Every structure is written in C-alpha cells, then in structure tokens.
Amino acid sequence: MGRSGQDPEQEAGSATFSPSAELPPPSPADLDVLRRVGARWRVDDTVRALPVDPQADEVRTATGTGRHSVLFVPDEAGRLTATPTVERQDTVEGRALGGLRRLLLGPPLTSGAILRERMPKFLALPVLASDLLSSVAYGPEAMLTVLVLAGSGALGLSLPIAAGLVVLMLAVGTSYRQTVYAYPHGAGSYLVASDTLGPRAGLGAAAGLVLDYVLTVAVSVSAGTAAITSALPALAPYRVPFALAVIGLLLTGNLRGIRVAGNVFAAPTYFFLVAVLGLIVVGLVRAAADGFTVAAPPPTPAVEGLGLLLVLRAFASGATSMTGIEAVSNAVPVFRPTEWRNARTVLTWMVGILIVIFVGLVVLFHLNGLVPTADQTLLSQLARHTFPTGPWYALVQAATALVLLLAANTAFNDLPRLLYFMARDSYVPRRFLHLGDRLALSNGLIVLAVAAAVLLVAFGGRTHSLIPLYAVGVFLAFTLSQTGMVRHWRRHRERGWRRRATINGTGAALSALVLVTAAVTKFTEGAWVVVLAVPLLIHLFRRVRRHYDQVQQALGLHAVARTDDAGPAGDEPPPIVPQQVRHLFLVPVARLNQATLRTLAYVGSLGQPALALHVSPERTEADRFRAQWATWGDHVPLETILSPHRVIITPLAGYVSALRHSRPDLTLTVVVPDVIVEHPWQRLLHYRTEQRLRRTLRRHPGIVVTSMPTHLSR
Amino acid sequence: MGRSGQDPEQEAGSATFSPSAELPPPSPADLDVLRRVGARWRVDDTVRALPVDPQADEVRTATGTGRHSVLFVPDEAGRLTATPTVERQDTVEGRALGGLRRLLLGPPLTSGAILRERMPKFLALPVLASDLLSSVAYGPEAMLTVLVLAGSGALGLSLPIAAGLVVLMLAVGTSYRQTVYAYPHGAGSYLVASDTLGPRAGLGAAAGLVLDYVLTVAVSVSAGTAAITSALPALAPYRVPFALAVIGLLLTGNLRGIRVAGNVFAAPTYFFLVAVLGLIVVGLVRAAADGFTVAAPPPTPAVEGLGLLLVLRAFASGATSMTGIEAVSNAVPVFRPTEWRNARTVLTWMVGILIVIFVGLVVLFHLNGLVPTADQTLLSQLARHTFPTGPWYALVQAATALVLLLAANTAFNDLPRLLYFMARDSYVPRRFLHLGDRLALSNGLIVLAVAAAVLLVAFGGRTHSLIPLYAVGVFLAFTLSQTGMVRHWRRHRERGWRRRATINGTGAALSALVLVTAAVTKFTEGAWVVVLAVPLLIHLFRRVRRHYDQVQQALGLHAVARTDDAGPAGDEPPPIVPQQVRHLFLVPVARLNQATLRTLAYVGSLGQPALALHVSPERTEADRFRAQWATWGDHVPLETILSPHRVIITPLAGYVSALRHSRPDLTLTVVVPDVIVEHPWQRLLHYRTEQRLRRTLRRHPGIVVTSMPTHLSR
Known part of the structure; x- marks a missing residue:
C-alpha cells in the first residue's frame, strides 16, 4: 500500500504479538563480533566429551516418583520439547496453587494458538x-x-x-x-x-x-x-x-x-x-x-x-x-x-x-x-x-x-x-x-x-x-x-x-x-x-x-570488539576466551564439618589454586582451628583472619575485595557452603552466612560466588 | 569446692561469656574422623602454589580510594587481624548508618575488654x-x-x-x-x-x-x-x-x-x-x-x-x-x-x-x-x-x-x-x-x-x-x-x-x-x-x-565414617575427597552477549565437561539461536529446550533436576550470568533469572549454583 511510508514488514510486526519478541535477533554487526570472538577460543577439545547423553531416556523421563512420566520429547532436529509434566510444581503448595490457577484460567496454551481472528x-x-x-x-x-x-x-x-x-x-x-x-x-x-x-x-x-x-x-x-x-x-x-x-x-x-x-x-x-x-x-x-x-x-x-x-x-x-x-x-x-x-x-x-x-x-x-x-x-x-x-x-x-x-x-x-x-x-x-x-x-x-x-x-x-x-x-x-x-x-x-x-x-x-x-x-x-x-x-x-540503553552498552557484543587480546587489566571486564582466565578459588570455612569438607573436595577436584579463609573472634580459637586443619591434612592453604570485634562477613568480604583490587587479572570464585533447611522458620536458627556473604559480595564487581548446598532432612 | 557435683571447669564456663562459644571445639572422635578423611585426599599437589601471596602488602592495604589505608595487620604467627578500616561499610547509606550507630553506641570493643568485674x-x-x-x-x-x-x-x-x-x-x-x-x-x-x-x-x-x-x-x-x-x-x-x-x-x-x-x-x-x-x-x-x-x-x-x-x-x-x-x-x-x-x-x-x-x-x-x-x-x-x-x-x-x-x-x-x-x-x-x-x-x-x-x-x-x-x-x-x-x-x-x-x-x-x-x-x-x-x-x-540435633546429625563428622570409599550412589551426599568428584557444568544461555560469553569462557577455562542450555518459546527462535551458536564456533555443546507455554525457569530447573536424578554420581554445577543493577528500582526492569533459578534449584538437593556477576555502571 505504501501510504504510510513505513517498512511494510515492520508495520506487520507492529500489530501482532510474538513470543520471540523477548529474544530479539542479533544484528549482522553483532554476528560478526561473535564470529571473531569465537575464533579466538582456545581450549583442549577433549573436554567436549560429555559424561552423559543430554537426551538419554533417563534424563527425559522421571521414574523417581513411582510412575513413569515423560518430561521432555525430542524432535527430528534434535531439540527437546518440555511437556506439561515438567512444568508441574514439585512442592505441595506449588501444586495446589497451580491447580487453582488452572481452575480459574484454564490449561496453558501453546504459542500456535495465537488468534489472528478477523471480525x-x-x-x-x-x-x-x-x-x-x-x-x-x-x-x-x-x-x-x-x-x-x-x-x-x-x-x-x-x-x-x-x-x-x-x-x-x-x-x-x-x-x-x-x-x-x-x-x-x-x-x-x-x-x-x-x-x-x-x-x-x-x-x-x-x-x-x-x-x-x-x-x-x-x-x-x-x-x-x-x-x-x-x-x-x-x-x-x-x-x-x-x-x-x-x-x-x-x-x-x-x-x-x-x-x-x-x-x-x-x-x-x-x-x-x-x-x-x-x-x-x-x-x-x-x-x-x-x-x-x-x-x-x-x-x-x-x-x-x-x-x-x-x-x-x-x-x-x-x-x-x-x-x-x-x-x-x-x-x-x-x-x-x-x-x-x-x-x-x-x-x-x-x-x-x-x-x-x-x-x-x-x-x-x-x-x-x-x-x-x-x-x-x-x-x-x-x-x-x-x-x-x-x-x-x-x-x-x-x-x-x-x-x-x-x-x-x-x-x-x-x-x-x-x-x-x-x-x-x-x-x-x-x-x-x-x-x-x-x-x-x-x-x-x-x-x-x-x-x-x-x-x-x-x-x-x-x-x-x-x-x-x-x-x-x-x-x-x-x-x-x-x-x-x-x-x-x-x-x-x-x-x-x-x-x-x-x-x-x-x-x-x-x-x-x-x-x-x-x-x-x-x-x-x-x-x-x-x-x-x-x-x-x-x-x-x-x-x-x-x-x-546502558545495559545494551554494557552487555552488547559491539563493546567486545574494543577489547584487545592482551587480556584484562585494571577494572576491565573478565576475559571472554578461556585461555585468558586465571583462577583463584576462595573457601570461607567457619568449622570443619561435612558441608565444609565436601566443599573443599569440590574445589580441590577442579585442579585450580585455592585458598581457605577462616575468620576467628579470638586468637585461641584461631590456633585451635589451625590445629584441626593440620589434623585434616592441610590439603588447602589456610589463611586465618582475626576479627577482634567479632564480625564475620565484613572482614571476609573485605579480604576478598582487597585481593580482587590487588590482582584484577585473577578471576576470584568464592565457594560458600550453604545449609538449606526444610521449613522457613528454621532459617532463624542459622546465621545464613551464604546469603549475607553473597549479598555483600554482590556490591563488589567481578567476584564469582558459588553456593554448595547441603539439604537437611531430605 | 566440689559441693555442686559438677565439673568445676564446666561450671566456670557457665558464668562467663566467650566469643568462641559460637565455634565450639570438635570432640576427639571428630578429630579422628577428620584425620581419616584427610588421609584419603588425593590431588595433584602442584596446584597448592597460589598465584598471589595472601598476605602481600597490596592485599593488606587499600590504595584504590585515593588514600593509603591498612586493612589487615599480620602478626608473628602468620595470622591477619582485621583493622576497623575493613569493617567500615562501603556504601554511602552503610557509612551513614554506621556513623549513627557509633554515635549512639560508641566505638566497637575488642574481646579483651570483657569485664570480669567483682563488686x-x-x-x-x-x-x-x-x-x-x-x-x-x-x-x-x-x-x-x-x-x-x-x-x-x-x-x-x-x-x-x-x-x-x-x-x-x-x-x-x-x-x-x-x-x-x-x-x-x-x-x-x-x-x-x-x-x-x-x-x-x-x-x-x-x-x-x-x-x-x-x-x-x-x-x-x-x-x-x-x-x-x-x-x-x-x-x-x-x-x-x-x-x-x-x-x-x-x-x-x-x-x-x-x-x-x-x-x-x-x-x-x-x-x-x-x-x-x-x-x-x-x-x-x-x-x-x-x-x-x-x-x-x-x-x-x-x-x-x-x-x-x-x-x-x-x-x-x-x-x-x-x-x-x-x-x-x-x-x-x-x-x-x-x-x-x-x-x-x-x-x-x-x-x-x-x-x-x-x-x-x-x-x-x-x-x-x-x-x-x-x-x-x-x-x-x-x-x-x-x-x-x-x-x-x-x-x-x-x-x-x-x-x-x-x-x-x-x-x-x-x-x-x-x-x-x-x-x-x-x-x-x-x-x-x-x-x-x-x-x-x-x-x-x-x-x-x-x-x-x-x-x-x-x-x-x-x-x-x-x-x-x-x-x-x-x-x-x-x-x-x-x-x-x-x-x-x-x-x-x-x-x-x-x-x-x-x-x-x-x-x-x-x-x-x-x-x-x-x-x-x-x-x-x-x-x-x-x-x-x-x-x-x-x-x-x-x-x-x-x-x-538434626543439623549435627546431618553435618557432623561422625556420619562421614559410615560413607565408604566407593563413592556416592543414589541420594548419597556429594563426595568428601576430590578424586571422587565427577563434574558436569551447565550454563543456561538466553542470548549471546558479553555476560554470557564471559560465563562460557569461565566454564571453558575449568577444563571440565560443560553443556549449554537454551530455553526457547518457539521453534523458529530455537533455530535462530542454534545458528548464532554455530557462528560463535560451537565451542560448548548446546541443548535447546522448546517451552511451548513460554515459561523459562521451570523447564530449565526440571531438566537440571532430571539430569541429577538420572546420574546422581555427577556433581552438577549450574553457572548463571547475573546482571547486577545500580539502583534497586532497576531490578523491576530485569527478569532476574539468576535469582529465580537459584531459588528454584535450592529445592533440588545436590545442585551447585554459581553466579557470574556483571555490574552495570561501575
């Protein structure tokens, strides 16, 4: 028709809703950057072998709950499609809410059901x-x-x-x-x-x-x-x-x-x-x-x-x-x-x-x-x-x-x-x-x-x-x-x-x-x-x-083109290709129990440098902890920090942040044991160090945080 | 005096407060378990070399803010002590609150100031x-x-x-x-x-x-x-x-x-x-x-x-x-x-x-x-x-x-x-x-x-x-x-x-x-x-x-003694020594931008098997994403999951959980890019996938979650 002077395609898009609108396609320039970044990727290709077939029958079906139910269906092109079973909530309250929702609003509809009805x-x-x-x-x-x-x-x-x-x-x-x-x-x-x-x-x-x-x-x-x-x-x-x-x-x-x-x-x-x-x-x-x-x-x-x-x-x-x-x-x-x-x-x-x-x-x-x-x-x-x-x-x-x-x-x-x-x-x-x-x-x-x-x-x-x-x-x-x-x-x-x-x-x-x-x-x-x-x-x-616009500026691919191969320095963003990443893992340990030992084993198995951190309110406690650490075998270097005012999170986060400032080329990962209780009221009984440390570390850029969960009563 | 029939030591402890009471010492039996667990630890000792001296001057002092301030002081026994500088909050509101607190309550006191006054x-x-x-x-x-x-x-x-x-x-x-x-x-x-x-x-x-x-x-x-x-x-x-x-x-x-x-x-x-x-x-x-x-x-x-x-x-x-x-x-x-x-x-x-x-x-x-x-x-x-x-x-x-x-x-x-x-x-x-x-x-x-x-x-x-x-x-x-x-x-x-x-x-x-x-x-x-x-x-x-008591039962060291060397099976807890850990890293990727590429580089650098996951609302979008992935170089295997009802978190968590159930011997780590905004109101503008996925995955035992932060406007 050409009356409006707009691109007809764009106009057609204007009037209808698409579920893909949330994930807009990249521009040709972006694709170009993507290609160049990918070409710089150097890593041992042997690790591409997965220890599990991602589409194996055991993965796609759930048999744990007694009955056999299909969670994902594969198609000819190798894509999995989620079935309604997988969307079902796995908590009792979740299922009850889901049932009420279905009763009020009806079952979910697939995108194919979008009506382009003419009246x-x-x-x-x-x-x-x-x-x-x-x-x-x-x-x-x-x-x-x-x-x-x-x-x-x-x-x-x-x-x-x-x-x-x-x-x-x-x-x-x-x-x-x-x-x-x-x-x-x-x-x-x-x-x-x-x-x-x-x-x-x-x-x-x-x-x-x-x-x-x-x-x-x-x-x-x-x-x-x-x-x-x-x-x-x-x-x-x-x-x-x-x-x-x-x-x-x-x-x-x-x-x-x-x-x-x-x-x-x-x-x-x-x-x-x-x-x-x-x-x-x-x-x-x-x-x-x-x-x-x-x-x-x-x-x-x-x-x-x-x-x-x-x-x-x-x-x-x-x-x-x-x-x-x-x-x-x-x-x-x-x-x-x-x-x-x-x-x-x-x-x-x-x-x-x-x-x-x-x-x-x-x-x-x-x-x-x-x-x-x-x-x-x-x-x-x-x-x-x-x-x-x-x-x-x-x-x-x-x-x-x-x-x-x-x-x-x-x-x-x-x-x-x-x-x-x-x-x-x-x-x-x-x-x-x-x-x-x-x-x-x-x-x-x-x-x-x-x-x-x-x-x-x-x-x-x-x-x-x-x-x-x-x-x-x-x-x-x-x-x-x-x-x-x-x-x-x-x-x-x-x-x-x-x-x-x-x-x-x-x-x-x-x-x-x-x-x-x-x-x-x-x-x-x-x-x-x-x-x-x-x-x-x-x-x-x-x-x-x-x-x-700021998000686009910060995360968009175009910005990558400016970063050179020399690796990050100062407050530069973390590396975009694996061969530039230099790791240091940090493990805060309050006491040696199963949760912390398993966390240390997790970190030890990655084959990357690691440092354990213990914050102690008193000199005697610090010495006692060092002795325990030696009893265990001193498998990971330990740094004890005395906190004379008995605060835990602040010196811990302060140390990690200071480490990060002194060596911005290192990628620091803080691995925190996280005890997960069954009932919400029980949270009052724990210090919730994981949550508090995570919240504090979120303020410091460039620190990766890993939670190592231990579930109680499961 | 011996009148009360109690252990005098314990009695003496009863009447005074100790900052170490929060960290009670382990029992001799616990120490024994600790020794035996430590003896089973097998890992390449070369990784003990740290890329940074944990007590280096640059770590202990902050020069970033313009003035030179000491954060940690070392003592003769190789322990760091936190100085009041490190406890100072690093946000404006935090500092204001800290100042008000100090005004009302006075400066913090070290544990040595505990009075054992007699009247x-x-x-x-x-x-x-x-x-x-x-x-x-x-x-x-x-x-x-x-x-x-x-x-x-x-x-x-x-x-x-x-x-x-x-x-x-x-x-x-x-x-x-x-x-x-x-x-x-x-x-x-x-x-x-x-x-x-x-x-x-x-x-x-x-x-x-x-x-x-x-x-x-x-x-x-x-x-x-x-x-x-x-x-x-x-x-x-x-x-x-x-x-x-x-x-x-x-x-x-x-x-x-x-x-x-x-x-x-x-x-x-x-x-x-x-x-x-x-x-x-x-x-x-x-x-x-x-x-x-x-x-x-x-x-x-x-x-x-x-x-x-x-x-x-x-x-x-x-x-x-x-x-x-x-x-x-x-x-x-x-x-x-x-x-x-x-x-x-x-x-x-x-x-x-x-x-x-x-x-x-x-x-x-x-x-x-x-x-x-x-x-x-x-x-x-x-x-x-x-x-x-x-x-x-x-x-x-x-x-x-x-x-x-x-x-x-x-x-x-x-x-x-x-x-x-x-x-x-x-x-x-x-x-x-x-x-x-x-x-x-x-x-x-x-x-x-x-x-x-x-x-x-x-x-x-x-x-x-x-x-x-x-x-x-x-x-x-x-x-x-x-x-x-x-x-x-x-x-x-x-x-x-x-x-x-x-x-x-x-x-x-x-x-x-x-x-x-x-x-x-x-x-x-x-x-x-x-x-x-x-x-x-x-x-x-x-x-x-x-x-x-349940926590002690679940986390106490005595329970480890029962776990044998054969490694975990079924709903067993994760391994306690590094040589038993078998990794699979999972990376949810919604689109390819700087945040996700850096997350993929982080995972790639660990040298462990990794699988990327993309949830797509439509078949066409899934194909488009696969093409972008190929443009980048397909460095990490990619699994796309179609979600016909356009939900993202549930199929993602469902897939990870199904993987975990089918292979309980694997330690699954989900690495999630996390965009951190400057002002709280801006959170409304983001899907907060990281938080929602973390919350959902917390319900599923044994899944490690890593947040890879990207700060905006810092």
Whole structure:
C-alpha cells in the first residue's frame, strides 16, 4: 500500500504479538563480533566429551516418583520439547496453587494458538463501540452536574453546549477516519505520534493513554455500579467491594485469554443500543404528545456564578462522552480486508450512533427538567420517568450496567497492547512483552487491575469525583495523534493532502481546546493529578529507556570488539576466551564439618589454586582451628583472619575485595557452603552466612560466588 | 569446692561469656574422623602454589580510594587481624548508618575488654536489689486492688494477708540462701532445675523466667510511668509513648555495654531506700501521735463477695512484691571472694529490707484508710498524705520512678544471659551466643525490648492489667528451682542435708501454692496467657533443639565414617575427597552477549565437561539461536529446550533436576550470568533469572549454583 511510508514488514510486526519478541535477533554487526570472538577460543577439545547423553531416556523421563512420566520429547532436529509434566510444581503448595490457577484460567496454551481472528463489521461494531457508547451513561450527567452549580436556571445552557460537543465529535471522528486510512496496520496514538512527531510526543500520548485506560476502568466500573445501585439502593453501601469484585472478574476473564471476548461483547452492546434508543424514541413520542413543553427543574440554589469558566468546565466534562472514540484506530488489523475501508465504515456508524444518543438524552433531560442527584443517575431518573411501570426501567438499567462493565474491558484489551509496543521500544519494563501461559499479556493486565483498584478505593467508587481526572489524558492523546497526522500529510503530500491536513488540523485544534479547558477548569478538582502525572510518566519512561540503553552498552557484543587480546587489566571486564582466565578459588570455612569438607573436595577436584579463609573472634580459637586443619591434612592453604570485634562477613568480604583490587587479572570464585533447611522458620536458627556473604559480595564487581548446598532432612 | 557435683571447669564456663562459644571445639572422635578423611585426599599437589601471596602488602592495604589505608595487620604467627578500616561499610547509606550507630553506641570493643568485674557488697546490694525493692511500688497496691472488690470493709484483711506474704518471703529467701551456697558459679533457676530435675524442668523454669523478664520490663516501666503521671497528671495521655521511649533508652544503654551499669545503679536505689524508709518512719511517727487510730477508708460498694478465692487472689497479687528476689542467685560470680558467703549476706539484707518496707507500707495504707484509685498510685497517695507540703512528696515520687525504671534494667541484664546459656544448650537460636561489637548480647537485648514494647502497647501501659500475668511465670521458676534443690540435697547427702532439704522443700511448697493460686484465681484476668505460653515456649525450645540435633546429625563428622570409599550412589551426599568428584557444568544461555560469553569462557577455562542450555518459546527462535551458536564456533555443546507455554525457569530447573536424578554420581554445577543493577528500582526492569533459578534449584538437593556477576555502571 505504501501510504504510510513505513517498512511494510515492520508495520506487520507492529500489530501482532510474538513470543520471540523477548529474544530479539542479533544484528549482522553483532554476528560478526561473535564470529571473531569465537575464533579466538582456545581450549583442549577433549573436554567436549560429555559424561552423559543430554537426551538419554533417563534424563527425559522421571521414574523417581513411582510412575513413569515423560518430561521432555525430542524432535527430528534434535531439540527437546518440555511437556506439561515438567512444568508441574514439585512442592505441595506449588501444586495446589497451580491447580487453582488452572481452575480459574484454564490449561496453558501453546504459542500456535495465537488468534489472528478477523471480525466482520457487525461484530466489530459492538466490540469496539462499547467503550464509546457507554460513555453517554456518565458524560451528559457530568456536564449537567457542573451547570447546576450555577442554579437550575443555568441548565438551559445544556443544549448549546451539547451542540458544541456534537461539532467536536464530528471533527474528531472525521479526523480518526483519516488516521485509519493512513495507518492501516494499527493507528494507536502512541505509534502515530512517535512516527510523525518523534519519541517525546509518542511518550506524551502514551502517558495520556496509560492514565486514560486506568481511569476508564475505574470510571466505567464505578458508573456501572452506580447504574445498579440506582435501581437497587439497598446495595449502595457495598459499592466499593462490588466494584472491586467486578475488576477482579474482568482481570480473571482477560487472563484466561481473549478468545471469547468478541462473542461476549456483541450481545450486551446491541442490547444497550436497543434499550437506549427505545428510551429516547418513547421519551420523544411522549414529549411530542405534550407538545414539547419543558418541565421546570426543581429549584436549585446557585453556588457559583454562571461565567465563561463554568460553561467551559461543563463543556470539558461533557466531552468525556466521547472517550473510547479511538478504539477503532487501535484495532484496524482485526477487520476483514480491505481493513481500512471497513474500519472507516464502522467508525462512521459509531460516531453517528453516539451523536444520536447523546443529543437524544440531553434533549430529554432538558424537556423533563431532570437534575443530577447523589443517589440516582440521570439515565435512571429518565428511565423511571419514561417507564413508570413495567419491566422496561429494569431493562434499561441492566443494559447500562452491563455495557459499562464491558467498556472497562476495552482498557483491559488496549493497555497491555500499548505497554507491549512501548516495551518493544524499551520505554517500559520488558516483562510487558511476555505472553503468559494463556497467551494473554498478563503483566499489563495485572498492573491495570491493581492501578484501577487503588484509584477506585482512593476515590470511594464515586464516578463524579473521578470524572475531572478523565478528560485530560485522553484529549492529550487525541491532540498529539491528530497533530501528528497533520505532520504526516505535510510530509507525504499525496493527492488531496491539504484537505486531509485541514481536517486533522481541526480535530487537533478542537481536542487541544478541550485539553486546555479540562486541565485549567478542573485543575483544583483533581485534574492536577493528571497534569502532574503526565510529565512524571514521561520522565519515568525515559529513565527506563536510558537504563536499557546502558545495559545494551554494557552487555552488547559491539563493546567486545574494543577489547584487545592482551587480556584484562585494571577494572576491565573478565576475559571472554578461556585461555585468558586465571583462577583463584576462595573457601570461607567457619568449622570443619561435612558441608565444609565436601566443599573443599569440590574445589580441590577442579585442579585450580585455592585458598581457605577462616575468620576467628579470638586468637585461641584461631590456633585451635589451625590445629584441626593440620589434623585434616592441610590439603588447602589456610589463611586465618582475626576479627577482634567479632564480625564475620565484613572482614571476609573485605579480604576478598582487597585481593580482587590487588590482582584484577585473577578471576576470584568464592565457594560458600550453604545449609538449606526444610521449613522457613528454621532459617532463624542459622546465621545464613551464604546469603549475607553473597549479598555483600554482590556490591563488589567481578567476584564469582558459588553456593554448595547441603539439604537437611531430605 | 566440689559441693555442686559438677565439673568445676564446666561450671566456670557457665558464668562467663566467650566469643568462641559460637565455634565450639570438635570432640576427639571428630578429630579422628577428620584425620581419616584427610588421609584419603588425593590431588595433584602442584596446584597448592597460589598465584598471589595472601598476605602481600597490596592485599593488606587499600590504595584504590585515593588514600593509603591498612586493612589487615599480620602478626608473628602468620595470622591477619582485621583493622576497623575493613569493617567500615562501603556504601554511602552503610557509612551513614554506621556513623549513627557509633554515635549512639560508641566505638566497637575488642574481646579483651570483657569485664570480669567483682563488686563489693555495698555496690552489689543496690545493683541486685533494684528489681526486688521496686516491686513494693506495685505489689501492695495490687493486693488492695483485689481486696477492695469486696468493698472497703474487706481492706482490713490486708494485715493478715501481708503476714502470710512475710512468711513466704522468709521461706523463699532462706531457700535461695541455700541455692547460692550450693551453686556458687551461678544459680539461675534454669541451670539449677536442668541440673537437678532434668532438661524438661529446666525448660519449664526458663519459659517462666523468659515471660517474667519480659513482664518485668513492661510492668516496671509502666509502674514508673504511673509514678510520674501521679505527680504530673498532665502527662497521663502520653503514658504509652513515654514508656516506649524509656524502653528505647534502656535498650540503647544496654547495647552500649554493661560497663557503666554498676555505678549508675547504686545511687537511685539508695535514694529510693532512704525516701521510702523516711516516708515510713514519718508516717509511723504521725500515726503514733494520733494514737494509731485507723482512718475509715472511703466507703466503696462491694462488687464481689468476700470468699476464700478473693483472699487467695489478693495473696497472689501481693506476692508480686517479691519478684526479683532471684537476682542474687543469678549473679553469685560477680561477688568478691568468698562469693557465696558475700552473696548470702547481701541476699539476707535484701529480704530484710523488703520485709520492713512491705510491712511498713501495708500498715500505713491501712492506718490512713487509703484505697486504690485509677489516677494515682497508693504510694503517691501515702506520700501526699504524709508530706502535704514541701519537696518531700516530689522526692518520693522521683525516687520511685527512677528505681522502677532501673528495675526494668535488671531484665535487660538477665534475659540475654539466660538466652546465652540456653543457646549453648541449643534450645534457642545460636544467635543469642553472639557478643555484639560492644560486647553486649545484642540479640537478646533487642528481642526483650521488642517483646516488652509489644506487651506494653497491647495493654495500653496499664500496670494493673499486666499484674495478673506477672506472678505465674516467676513463681513457676521459684518452684522448680527450689524443688530442684531438694533433689540436690537428697542426691549429695552432705552434712545437714535433711535440714537443708526441709528449708528448700518449704520454699518450694509455698512457691507452688502461690503459683497455683495465681494461675487459678487470675486465670480469666490474663493469667491464662501465661498458662498457655509456658508449654508453648517449652515446645518451641524443644523444636529448636531438635533442629540443631538434626543439623549435627546431618553435618557432623561422625556420619562421614559410615560413607565408604566407593563413592556416592543414589541420594548419597556429594563426595568428601576430590578424586571422587565427577563434574558436569551447565550454563543456561538466553542470548549471546558479553555476560554470557564471559560465563562460557569461565566454564571453558575449568577444563571440565560443560553443556549449554537454551530455553526457547518457539521453534523458529530455537533455530535462530542454534545458528548464532554455530557462528560463535560451537565451542560448548548446546541443548535447546522448546517451552511451548513460554515459561523459562521451570523447564530449565526440571531438566537440571532430571539430569541429577538420572546420574546422581555427577556433581552438577549450574553457572548463571547475573546482571547486577545500580539502583534497586532497576531490578523491576530485569527478569532476574539468576535469582529465580537459584531459588528454584535450592529445592533440588545436590545442585551447585554459581553466579557470574556483571555490574552495570561501575
């Protein structure tokens, strides 16, 4: 297609997950270094003979536990494949946890089961629209909640503000139609902004989106809970635990994998569409019967003056009705060919439906004189008013609750995907690349659930407290991605680029307007959290990237090319070919028992120089130990260190470190006997010298530590 | 002297601390095994040549940091001694903490500074008596608090009950006089009961004493605080923080070491003696002037009937006045020669003074018609009553508070000492043997302070809530140690043994009576905690001992004698002489970078068979890695393991474990590259394969793990 100007291969890679992403292939330059390093390897080849066939039957099967079970299966090319048997935990608690996990999440899936499912339009619409359409359950209410601060007289302003919002929806919708066209392999704001405006803008969009997704879960779940408590006020005190349970359910479902998501989504979204459109039609018919007389809202005293600031705040609050509009652009590759054309069609439908519902609800709220109250949502009031009897009220509430809870699920789909793309660029921990054993991006899912739960508890599950935080992040992403599109069109200058740039420019300008309005007018109500969090997140992303760059610098093969054959000196890294390694083994020995004697035998058998170290609190003890050592035969040179203040670890580590500094050409290996107890409480009964020494020696570069375990009661 | 029937050497060892106690010498049988094992050692002697002189100047001194500093000093016998320089922490936080520690606790002390100070009697009396004498500040009040439950009329019974308590004091005091005579090298209840009645009785006494010492701190500190808040009621709300600060102060003082203890103690105890005796004399003179008329106590309604149970409860509560009477018996070795004789003299004085003060106070409380109240102690009421004007009241209160806070210090002296003796017998963690860098038994001190603080917070710092827990533990120890003495006399049948046995028997019987009374009558008020805790502690002590016995069984040299020369088979332990060790090194490699190449060079240089392991999530990735391996030169055999569910650690550990099971004669060493980051937060950015693999492999016996570190940013 060539429209986007990107390498098609790379683009194709962008949209799908690969389990090999965690192990990226080396560059040709790296391979070259590898070849040169390997050529310098000199070692006696006789040791290549292994004392055991690594694929012998005894190795591949376990007979120890009584029954014969296959652990590894060989294939024709000489590779072993692990069977589920080997993954089974070998402790009782481990097996119990594994069983529970399997019960909740199902058996593990192999990488071959990755779905590259394509969705027809009638399925894609509900799947992608639940987030957007469900926003009307809280968006108009958020707008009226602000307006009513200026008294019930100000509520009349809802109609012109709504008109402004419709313009915004049209502009952003059209704008995204073009993004879908330009980035047919996935047009998420992070990718578009990074590609067109550079990594900083990409990180800005990403920070906005990360916050937005966390808020989507918190807001949708708390609004869904509000829909339920509006219908059943007795449940109101259990709002927070109920919402947390819903988050837990969403997490579990998503950890199980995405296979079932599509079908589950279609029905409730259509159900909601029918219920709400039915509500609007019946409401309008009734209003027409009344000759569209406007009912006076209950008189409410003004607590704030009706100024421009309040109107702008109402506008920004109402704009949360269009959160979720970006869903289609993230998901272009899931459409059937021609993907971008189908995606555009669905996007157009979605925006159309959004506008109809949004306008219908605002008009009906106005005609019926409804005012936001603490214990019942506006939608619930309207439904009760329109359907005073019969099951219809309950149906509308159930549909609303359901679609809101499913809308939260959109974030569970999108945030892990965003984190995956960011991890590929090293801006977030690489763990987010890992496909869990159910092929879900488990780490992203868990982080999202935890963050949303914390937010929900912190705000007591109240939707209206969360709304002020909501608009800033999402409109930051809109603005950056639409601005990026302007840059895109200007750069490529295809046919009609001026018109396209104008459309995206309008979208960008209007989004920026909402962004600034929301940030300024709702700053003190909570938007400051987001205004602070966005730069903080960007900083964090860049710190992570810098660390990974340092790791690459330190461990990458390119650096080896600089090291010459002369061997290491000073604080040089350890040798990279065996003939340069000069060993000295050090064995700390507190007393002579089986564990230490076996450790000494281990070291003695390596045929390398070794030195035993004994730290003694008293001169007499040191002499006594020397005598024991002589009794044993003095097979390894012994150095005793008197520690007059009776500390053990510090002089030991200090001696090893001093040795290392005086002879950086030697590779020092400290071999520590490690007594391993059966029960954790028994650790209190031991000095844990192995752990303490290891922890201390980790601070000193270049010292190899070997643990020689002795298990008790096995 | 030969009176106690114990080996005098062992006895002498009992009373003093040795830094070498943590490293007990081997038995002759162990040395014999050591000689035989050593004789079987066969290895090429050429490797004894070390590549570095272990005492070279460059090793002993650090020049790396810019200035030249000596880390280790050699002596004539070829031993190195660590200098304070080497103990200095090498991280910034470590140095800061070290500096703070030095500021609070003073510089570290060498073992030569252990004081074996002998005290003259006039110094020993206040040092050892503060606990006992301070008990009169709460004991009589505890008795009256019970009696007043039956109404103010019942308070008259305080005189006959006090008479009973005086009999008890005389009996227990005389009893301890004999114990001191029989065990001149330390006659703590744990040692006496263990020696005469067997380890179980010793543990019972120890459990009672452990609880008693913790309660001593909690009760003394809260009673001392009460003496202060009685005088300054404004401080009452800060009771608990104040008491915690006192415990912190006592802990710090004791961690600094015991050197200053004696002098600090003498003054306040004498001050208290003078103040209280003065109070009693003045009170009695005034009463005599009044013709010893008994003032009627304020009428208090009875909330309980006056039965035998209440009287016994009052008796048991009053018996807390004699807690601390055992202090002399623990400390016989600190007296000047002849130790037992001087100790007996001081003990006699102490009991005499106790009886005078106790009787005097009870009589004055009765004559003045004083009744316990919540906001002021009885002693404070009496002092106010006796000295309505002038500074005398304040002086009495200050002396009481001071002596109570110092009484808590007795527990800080005695519990760590008890734990030291128990650790030597392996009933508590060996850590309690460790002399800290200020020569204090730091671990025991810290455990005591934490336990007392927890108790104090749990009971809100209220003395009267803690009292019911108090008597049971201490009278359990009294009973067991006195019963043990009866057994002792019967066993040795020296001159006059019948008389001595009768005296100790009377002490034991009366102590047992108080023990049962306290446990039964105050069971529901809190004594049940102690009644449950004693057997629990005994169980715990025995579990600890069993673990150490198992360790000795598993690691002791005697077990080696059974292993024959044929080498290990099945689940046998690894070989004890080098010629039997057959190596296989395993190197997990995720990708080829500097860290892994250097690890492979390390393993290659050892000249032992090695196998590299690569776990791959996909077939294509496995093939790609094999190709890289070939590019490098295929210097080490490579086994790839496909993990279709994308887990890494489990198949790796499973393969190593299966290898180990199929060939138990091989010593497997897993060499893991370990990337060490600079800041802890960066750990989140790495998979930490090294740690996870090590943790998993620790569960599988007989697998040696080597960490090959690569430091970032050093």
